[in-house]
Structure formats: C-alpha cells, structure tokens
Amino acid sequence: MESAQRTALQTYSRTAARSSRLVLGQYSTSFSLACRMLDAASAAHIANIYALVRLADEVVDGVASQAGLNPQDVGDCLDELQVQTAKALRCGYSTNLVVHAFAQTARHNAITSELTDPFFDSMRADLTIQHHNEQSLRDYIYGSAEVVGLMCLQVFRSMPAAPAENAQQAELLDNAARSLGAAFQKVNFLRDLAADSQQLHRVYFPNVDPEHFTESQKLALVAEINTDLAHARAGIPYLAPPAARAVLMAHEIFAQLNRQLAKVPAAQLLRRRISVSTPRKALIATRILVMRSHERTPAPAQEQQTGGTHAA
Known part of the structure; x- marks a missing residue:
C-alpha cells in the first residue's frame, strides 16, 4: 500500500512538472x-520556478480581469495563490499542479517563504501602485526579480557538480543572482514601456513620462542595465559548468536586447516592441554550446544588431 501511494505521488509530481514545462515553453x-x-x-527545477512566477504575473497583468474579475477579485486570486504556495511549502502537496511542482523544487533546494513572500508582495504592488518612486521601485524589483534569481541560484547550488563556496564567493553569487534578476526586469520595463503605461496604466521608472520619454532617459537606463549585467556576469565562473552555460545564455540574450534598445530612438519604443530574433538567439546558443568550459567564457560579442518578431 505504501509503495502504491509513493507511486501515485510520483506520478502526480511528474505530471505537475510537465505542466510547468508547458508553461515555460508557451511563455518564454x-x-x-x-x-x-x-x-x-x-532544468525541471528552473521550469517549476518559472511557472509559478508566470502564473502569479498573469493574475495581475490582465488574465484575471479579462476573465471578468473585478479588482477586488483579482487581489483575492493572488492572495489565494500565495496561501496555496505557503501551504505547499509546508506539506509538499497542492491541488494546483504548478504550485505542487514549485513546492517540490522549493523543498528540494531549500527555497523558503523568505523568498516567496517578497515575490507575492511585489505582485500585489502591481494592483495598487501605478507610479513608483525610487524606494518602491527598489522594493518591487527585489521581490519580482531578484528573489527569483536567488531561487534559481539555490537550484544551481544543489547540482552535483556545484563548486564549494567560501563566504566571499557565496556573497558574490548572491549579489550576481540579484543583479541578473534586476537587469532582466529593467530590460522588460524599458522594452514594455508603452504597453505598461497604455494598457496596464503603470509607470515603473520614477520621473519618466512615457509620452515624453527622452533619448537621454533611455540611454541612462541602458547604462544602468549594463552595470547590472556586468555584476551578474562576475558570478558565472563560480557556477557548475551546466549552470554557467545556462546563465550565460540568458545573460547574453538580454544583453543583446539591451544593445538593440540602445539603438532604437526613444520615441519609437512607444510604437513598437523590440525583441531578439530567433536566428540571433540560435547564434548566441551556438556560441555558448561550443565552449569547452565556463572558465573560457568569452566576452560578450559586439554583434550587428537585428530585430525580430519573438519576445526575448
């Protein structure tokens, strides 16, 4: 009987993990x-993290309201998702497949409510804050993106080939993971400036009027993102080789997107969404795959910029 129960749970958990991979493949x-x-x-653990993050993000970014829910009901849905997640972290089970898969990953990799609670706080801010100030933006980016980087880092630290860390290296990796998450979030804010302001009525960057977005404001944000990306890259040599390649892949795609944003006039960002083309992503992937080890990670290529139709 006990063996049959374990098999049933394993089957359920495998099904939950497949649902997370489906979410990942559909959205990114x-x-x-x-x-x-x-x-x-x-890879399964990272997909499980991504799926929960995406699930919450979709609640606040329009799916629930398009289904006919009023703002109070949308907030209730987010609250319910947070309660489900907290319960699953404690007991290891949820009737929500995405939450169940995340809980399996979290319990295996020592991801706790210390990271999930700030995430849900930031998602809740999307329902209440339309114009951020410097402090609210820092809090938002920490909860919505930096903690996600820290969750992924926990997975990488659990890999069999993960190098041992001293205190200094552990701090460097934590800061690098947070910087990578922050860079990704700021790139998305910049790329989605029009949609966020016109459709969701949110302005993330303080002192920025999307209708009068200037070239100097854009270039200042591009430079800030480049600084975050440089800090993030400093942690890559301290990861296991597969993790280093995966992080470098994501890093280089967003670095490429930031380079493209730098070249597009500020006014055009309000009229079209910039993305990295599929061929460009394939080129980046090929460059990384042919590397023999992460110690030989090349400097980011200064490639000719191209646009595309697929989101980064």
Whole structure:
C-alpha cells in the first residue's frame, strides 16, 4: 500500500512538472533555450520556478480581469495563490499542479517563504501602485526579480557538480543572482514601456513620462542595465559548468536586447516592441554550446544588431 501511494505521488509530481514545462515553453523562448543547457533535473527545477512566477504575473497583468474579475477579485486570486504556495511549502502537496511542482523544487533546494513572500508582495504592488518612486521601485524589483534569481541560484547550488563556496564567493553569487534578476526586469520595463503605461496604466521608472520619454532617459537606463549585467556576469565562473552555460545564455540574450534598445530612438519604443530574433538567439546558443568550459567564457560579442518578431 505504501509503495502504491509513493507511486501515485510520483506520478502526480511528474505530471505537475510537465505542466510547468508547458508553461515555460508557451511563455518564454529565451528561458526555454537556457534550460536546455542544464541537466534534466535542474532544468525541471528552473521550469517549476518559472511557472509559478508566470502564473502569479498573469493574475495581475490582465488574465484575471479579462476573465471578468473585478479588482477586488483579482487581489483575492493572488492572495489565494500565495496561501496555496505557503501551504505547499509546508506539506509538499497542492491541488494546483504548478504550485505542487514549485513546492517540490522549493523543498528540494531549500527555497523558503523568505523568498516567496517578497515575490507575492511585489505582485500585489502591481494592483495598487501605478507610479513608483525610487524606494518602491527598489522594493518591487527585489521581490519580482531578484528573489527569483536567488531561487534559481539555490537550484544551481544543489547540482552535483556545484563548486564549494567560501563566504566571499557565496556573497558574490548572491549579489550576481540579484543583479541578473534586476537587469532582466529593467530590460522588460524599458522594452514594455508603452504597453505598461497604455494598457496596464503603470509607470515603473520614477520621473519618466512615457509620452515624453527622452533619448537621454533611455540611454541612462541602458547604462544602468549594463552595470547590472556586468555584476551578474562576475558570478558565472563560480557556477557548475551546466549552470554557467545556462546563465550565460540568458545573460547574453538580454544583453543583446539591451544593445538593440540602445539603438532604437526613444520615441519609437512607444510604437513598437523590440525583441531578439530567433536566428540571433540560435547564434548566441551556438556560441555558448561550443565552449569547452565556463572558465573560457568569452566576452560578450559586439554583434550587428537585428530585430525580430519573438519576445526575448
């Protein structure tokens, strides 16, 4: 009987993990490509993290309201998802397949409510804050993106080939993971400036009027993102080789996107969404795959910029 119960739970958990991979494949070609650099177990863990993050993000970014829910009901849905997640972290089970898969990953990799609670706080801010100030933006980016980087780092630290860390290296990796998450979030804010302001009525960058967005404001944000990306890259040599390749893959795609944003006039960002083309992503992936080890990670290529139709 006990063996049959374990088998039933294993079947359920495998099904939950497949649902997370489906979410990842549907919503992000970039992170799907990065996951291919990992071993199967680590890739599954990253997909489980991504799926929960995406699930919450969709609640606050329009899916619930398009289904006819009023703002109070949308907030209730987010609250319910947080309660489900907290319960699953404690007991290891949820009737929500995405939450169940995340809980399996979290319990295996020591991801706790210390990271999930700030995430849900930031998602809740999307329902209440339309114009951020400097402090609210820092809090938002920490909860919505930096903690996600720290969750992924926990997976990488659990890999069999993960190098041992001293205190200084552990701090460097934590800061690098946070910087990578922050860079990704700021790139998305910049790329989605029009949609966020016109459709969701949110302005993330303080002192920025999307209708009068200037070239100097854009270039200042591009430079800030480049600084975050440089800090993030400093942690890559301290990861296991598969994790280093995966992180570098995601890093280089967003670095490429930031270079493209730098070249597009500020006014055009309000009229079209910039993305990295599929051929460009394939080129980046090929460059990384042919590397023999992460110690030989090349400097980011200064390639000719091209646009595309697929989101980064």
